[in-house]
Structures are given as structure tokens and as C-alpha cells.
Amino acid sequence: MAQDLSVVGEQKIISLPAKEVVLLKDVWKDQKTLVVFFRRWGCMLCRLWAKEISEISPVLKSNGVRIVGVGVEEAGHQEFINGKFFDGELFYVQDRSTYQQLGFKRFNMITILASLLWKQSRDAISKGNSMGLGGDTKGDKVQVGGALLIDQDGKLLRNFIQTGPADHLPNEEILKHFGLESEYKAATMANQETDRVCTIDAKA
Template identity: 60%
Template sequence: MSTDINEIGSQKVKSVITGESTELRSFWQDQNVVIIFFRRWGCLLCRLWARELAEIAPVLQNNNIKLVGVGVEEVGSKEFVDKKFFDGDLYYVENLSTYQKLGFKKFNVVSIISSLFWKQSRDAIFKGQGMGLGGDLKGDWGQTGGALLVGKGGNLLHHFVQHGPGDHLPNLEILKHFGLENEYKPETMANQSRQDVQCTTEAS
């Protein structure tokens, strides 16, 4: 899908910590940014993605690339912060239209349940459970998310859309978009990335 970075930039989010409202464009006004749009704060798979990003958070920080996490609602965000799942700044959208404009679809009851049986989802669930990340049933179950990688001034580098709840943008791919692939050294990083398993079935 075509992404209008100016339209997306005008969308507002609120800080989980302060409640302060800000436009998304403020994140890329003066620096490069990685924005992860999580499905749900209590989602084990979202917590796993957040923890996996901890591998490259120091690389991003050392190269002046801001790391931002965004959710669809405030519900569950406090626990996400308190348990330190994410090494970046956390926000939630003021309006769900932000996710809609980014092409992040909603599952129905049948598709969300069936998607959890995809090999990709099962592998991620197994890893998340092994790490003791936990989870809860609070919030919007059906929403999908994704990511935006944006260069300073609003240069859209990559727009990633989830097709399933276990579908994450690999750390190496994130670094490649900023020319930092040589900085990816999984053998010395905190967590071992799960194998990225592509699934060709799209959930509705």
C-alpha cells in the first residue's frame, strides 16, 4: 500500500509516562527513528518482539536512531513499562485511525484463533513462554500492528505490516535500512533472535 508520510506524521500519540500528546512527525523531525506499532500491551508475542529489539537498542542509540513503541490503547501499558519489556519511549494512539491509515488490519474471532496455530506463531509463543514473558487478556485482541522506519526529515525507509500476531520485522532487516548491518552481531547480543518463519497466509 502507498504510505503518505505527511498524513501519518500528523497523527497524534500520548506518552505512556507523562500523558503528553505529540504528533508522530516530531519523532523524525531531527533524527532517524524506528517506530514499532504493537498489537496489545498484554500480548505475549508483542512482549517478545519488544525484548528481541533489546538486542539492537544499543546500536540504534549509538547511531542517534530513536526507538519508539506505540500501542492502540492505554490499557496494560503500565505493566509493559514496569516490567521493562521495551528499551525505548512508549506511547499510545489518540485515535485508532492511525493504525487504519497504516494498513494494520483487524482479525475476526476465527482468524485470530487460527493464526495462533501458524508455525510462526507457535515458535514465537514457545520462545516467549520460555523467557517467562507472561501475558494477559486485557485490551483489543484483534488488532494487528507493524513498524515504520523513517529517516531524518521524513524520508520513509520502510513500512512493515504484520500478517499474523507472530510476524515481526527482524532486527537485521531494521539495521540494513540504516546501513548498519555490519553492527549486527547476534553472538554477542543479549538475546538470540528466533528464526524468522515466513507465512504466506494472510489473516483477515
């Protein structure tokens, strides 16, 4: 299971675009790491989650948190890279059983279509459309993912498992587990103040 990082860490992943094969445990060796397991590169809901995480990437990276995105397959990755949805490193699993080891659910075509009608999914799709994130139908359509938050000593801080395709681990919770809420709030306030000053100067 995902809680036993020594087992799942032995699974092989492949870097994108370089196609270098490494062990999953290599991405969190001696470093705080956020590993996000996306369901499909062409999924608008995954692109939305990637964009949300990218909002906090400056604070995470400046505090030594490595940001890694993993896909269940290679299909559709180039469009994901070209769209610059995710401010982190990208990989895909060599064996899809990695997702099963992590406890990530597989729907079927009927249940995955039904899940897109949930309010959570409808709201996320509406937001994604408003942002122009787009999407495609390439690849595995029924797999969902999750995330692992790991401390620099290899301790699992959070094992997040999606209940549906639009289920995202909130940025606030990610920051909380890494003890960075206050830094993010301070940076956000500073940016808002900078924007306010620039607006005033532009009107002057």
C-alpha cells in the same frame, strides 16, 4: 496510507507514562527513527518482539536512531513498562483509526484465534514461554500492527505491516535499512570475546 508520512504524521499520540499529547510526526522530526506499532501491551508476542528489538537498541541509539513503541490503547501499559520489555519510548494512539491509516489489519475473534495456531505463532509462543514473558487478555485482541523505519530527512525507509500477530520485522533487516549491520556484528563479536575471556578467567 503509511507511505504518505505527511498525512499519518498528523495523527496524535500520547506519551507513557506522562500522558503528553504530540503529533506522530514529532517523533521522527530531524532524526532517524524506528517506530514499532504493537498490537497489545499484554500480548506475549508483542513482548517478545519488544525484547528482540531491545537486543539491538545499543547500536541503534549510539548511531542516533530513536526507538519508539506505539500501542493501540492505554490498557495494560503499566505491566509492559514494569516488565522492562522495550528499551525505547512508549506512546499510544489517541484515535484507533491511526492503525487503519497505516494499513494495519484487524482480524476477528475467529481468525485471530486461528492465526495463533500458525507455525510462526506456535514457535513464537514457545519462545515467549521459555523466556517467562507472560501476558494478559486486556484490551483489543484482534488488531495487528507493524513498523515504520524513517531516515533523518523524513524519508520512509521501510513500511512493515504484520500479516499475523507473530510476524516480526527481523533485527537484521532493521539494521540493514539504517546501514548498521557491520557495527552490530562487530559489537556482537566483541561481547562474545569478552564473555569467552571472562569464562576462562573464572575457570583459572
